[in-house]
Amino acid sequence: MPTVFNFTFVPWFRSVAPYIHMHRGKTFVVGIAGEAIAAGKLQHLAQDLALIQSMGVKIVLVHGFRPQVNEQLAAKGHAPKYSHGMRITDSVALDCAQEAAGQLRYEIEAAFSQGLPNTPMAGSTVRVISGNFITARPVGIVDGVDFQHSGLVRKVDVDGIMRTLDMGAMVLLSPFGFSPTGEAFNLAMEEVATSVAAELQADKLIFVTEIPGIRMQPGEPASEDNPIDTELPLAAAKQLLASLPTPTEPTDIGFYLQHCVKACEEGVERSHILPFTVDGALLLEIYVHDGIGTMVVDEKLEELREATADDVGGILQLIEPFEKDGTLVKRDRTEIERDVDHYTIIDHDGVIFACAALYPYPEAKTAEMAALTVSPQSQGQGDGEKVLKRIEQRARAMGLKSIFVLTTRTMHWFIKRGFVQVDPDWLPEARKRKYNWDRKSQVLVKKL
Structure with missing residues (x-):
């Protein structure tokens, strides 16, 4: 058995080496849907991100919290409200968002603090730093709908994030921003991750999501003849997006695709959509030739x-x-x-x-x-x-x-x-x- 393992491990490890060299010193912004954490995937995601960071990649991690906020709202007997694909954040929803974000940040920091022997985290030291890196502005009233405490990214503290990354720490961002008057705004994880990736001119923007990626024939059922399109040129992604109805749900084909396209248009060369249901999806996408999800690319890589x-x-x-x-x-x-x-x-x-x-x-x-x-x-x-x-x-x-x-x-x-x-x-x-x-x-x- 060890001999068989050696024959498989050694060529595999050698084949991964060019990607380790290629990504060293690069900056990746990783957006993890709150659904991934609710599904119990945090431990493995933390282990994989720690491993990627140990190979010299600078990581900004943005967490979502859609299901966690809805759970807090349900506990208070309050129904979630959405419009135009965004949450309407009233004062109760804002309280719930702050509670959910605080709890998730503790869970994420705990996941990166583990160092048990015989686990992938043994011997790893991952310093996680979060802070007020995002300045926000209100969404305001759109088509007669008052979004109240929902906001949009106004400014990203690029210098602060880069200094933190250069110290060797991982930057953790919750989908919150603050106005110059100190008011808190609830933001969308996807918008925060896209804005941060664009402002940093990150090498990759990666969404770990509920969907497996974009299929060759979008909207058609999964089959051998309709696999995931692993590489989607920007022009083709824009064309596809234009043909789809405006996305409102995270499971809509265009929901994450619109953010990937925006990031690529703003200078992020590669944006990825990965399924959190596949264990090791981040490692498979970053260190294997064809990857596992869909990559929207600003240029033909090949x-x-x-x-x-x-x-x-x-x-x-x-x-x-x-x-x-x-x-x-x-x-x-x-x-x-x-x-x-x-x-x-x-x-x-x-x-x-x-x-x-x-x-x-x-x-x-x-x-x-x-x-x-x-x-x-x-x-x-x-x-x-x-x-x-x-x-x-x-x-x-x-x-x-x-x-x-x-x-x-x-x-x-x-x-x-x-x-x-x-x-x-x-x-x-x-x-x-x-x-x-x-x-x-x-x-x-x-x-x-």
């Missing part, structure tokens, strides 16, 4: 481009396992450095997931595509095909009539994509001289 000298290390890391198992011919670093401009790569968030090199033989009007490699993490997602298409475009631009590959293992993949097998004697003279007759590679050609 970039298909020609390689530069800075990519040599990433290319070597990608192809090394395939050289070891004999799928690829071994290339040393000097050769890749010399030929780096021959390579096309797919770069996702600074990690190279696919590559191939193009070596032209202009006298024979052909070129070799070599070292076509796709990371095991992203196989089956069409990355190989994207690289192949780019290589074909590059060859056509050179005025070449065909491309060829030499392979010992992946003949069928190429045949499916229009390659045909030929005799090694077909090879251009210069390439034939380097052909390894012992390896017995099959030669496949595709006309352009």
Whole structure:
């Protein structure tokens, strides 16, 4: 059993390493719906946030308290009132909100103070600091509805939050703000998290919510043919939002999406919607290639481009396992450095997931595509095909009539994509001289 564990743990831990390096020193604003805490998820969320912080991420945590306030109202025989998707906060509701916020802050601070042996919190020291970082203004009267003590964010104390984060503490914000006259206003967690992320120019805004994310066909039932859309470009998110009715409930498709879009428009590059029902959702979204929820992104993260000298290390890391198992011919670093401009790569968030090199033989009007490699993490997602298409475009631009590959293992993949097998004697003279007759590679050609 330990041997099996080693074989699974070691490659997994190595695959996570690029994301640990990438996120170190970054700032994440995490908004946790009050429903997640009501559902008993606080302990695991605190453990995961402590782990993320221990890997160098600066965290601002904003908690919601919708169900907790409603519970306090019910205990006082007072019905909750909403309009325009916001709570109408009368004096009773304001008292209930203050009680609920105080209780939740104690619970959250207690969750981060644990350090029992044999738990993920053992040896962790998480200092949680909260304060009057938000200045608010009243919502006022909208369409004849007086929102009373409900407010909107007027100003965020960016310097105060950044100084606290730089001290190594986690900042905890309740959905409350205070006016310059000292009046308290009840705010929406989603608006606080979005405003803070935008003002800090945070690297990520993450909502841990009741919904699993946005499906490929929004509004249709969940199925194999309708999975969660893990990456939604900002333009597509805005288009989807425009087609939906105005959201009023947290379970409406556009409820969290509208805040993700707003954050991205205001300079937060990536905004996420995650389900609190999945244990470890934060870790899966941040440290795994495809994540688990929906990420609204201000730019296409996956970039298909020609390689530069800075990519040599990433290319070597990608192809090394395939050289070891004999799928690829071994290339040393000097050769890749010399030929780096021959390579096309797919770069996702600074990690190279696919590559191939193009070596032209202009006298024979052909070129070799070599070292076509796709990371095991992203196989089956069409990355190989994207690289192949780019290589074909590059060859056509050179005025070449065909491309060829030499392979010992992946003949069928190429045949499916229009390659045909030929005799090694077909090879251009210069390439034939380097052909390894012992390896017995099959030669496949595709006309352009």
